[in-house]
Amino acid sequence: MKNLNIALPSVEEVEKYLCIWETADEYEKYRCQEKSVVMMFREKFPENTKIEETLVKVAVLNEFYRTSILDIFSVALHIVDLNIDNMLAEEDIHVIDKIARITIGGKEKHFYSFATKYCSHHQPDKFPIYDRLVSDLLIYFNSQEKFFTIENAKNLRDYPTFKAAMNGFRTYFHLEKFTLKELDRYLWVLGRKIFSPKKEK
Numbered sequence: 731m732k733n734l735n736i737a738l739p740s741v742e743e744v745e746k747y748l749c750i751w752e753t754a755d756e757y758e759k760y761r762c763q764e765k766s767v768v769m770m771f772r773e774k775f776p777e778n779t780k781i782e783e784t785l786v787k788v789a790v791l792n793e794f795y796r797t798s799i800l801d802i803f804s805v806a807l808h809i810v811d812l813n814i815d816n817m818l819a820e821e822d823i824h825v826i827d828k829i830a831r832i833t834i835g836g837k838e839k840h841f842y843s844f845a846t847k848y849c850s851h852h853q854p855d856k857f858p859i860y861d862r863l864v865s866d867l868l869i870y871f872n873s874q875e876k877f878f879t880i881e882n883a884k885n886l887r888d889y890p891t892f893k894a895a896m897n898g899f900r901t902y903f904h905l906e907k908f909t910l911k912e913l914d915r916y917l918w919v920l921g922r923k924i925f926s927p928k929k930e931k
Contacts, residue, residue: 739903797844863921877902
């Protein structure tokens with residue numbers, strides 16, 4: 731990967747981009763959406779046992795994050811049937827693949843990014859969010875400073891590998907003071923600036 735001429739991660743760099751997230755007008759919409767999702771996932775409907783509540787969460791997440799799920803009812807029913815609440819509480823990373831893999835209309839789907847977002851909004855300090863911009867930056871920073879064994883972006887579509895890479899990234903660059911959620915925001919805001927400034931998450 732070519733040199734993008736961006737600063738390596740540091741406490742100062744993370745704080746700078748978190749400040750942009752928290753104060754810049756262009757992120758006001760995202761901040762409001764995030765507050766709405768937090769309220770829904772962790773205050774209003776923290777459990778995943780009722781189809782009506784789970785359906786609302788799937789619909790909102792799909793709309794805000796543009797996860798391209800056309801049959802939200804099937805996905806919500808799938809989540810309810812999985813009985814995931816104990817897995818979320820116990821930080822069972824296999825819950826990601828269980829949610830992501832679903833057959834709809836006879837076709838196998840793999841809603842990987844959606845599954846990471848769904849679990850993260852229940853347990854933000856346990857489940858980092860997979861996103862293309864985050865993945866691209868992890869690959870880039872790893873090409874500059876080897877902090878983890880990542881052969882290519884496909885490796886990060888395996889959730890245990892992705893989470894290990896995020897934790898390795900945090901440790902290598904001495905960013906332990908930040909939560910996984912904060913590091914996700916840093917990487918996403920920086921990624922939008924570098925890779926796709928005109929695209930929205």
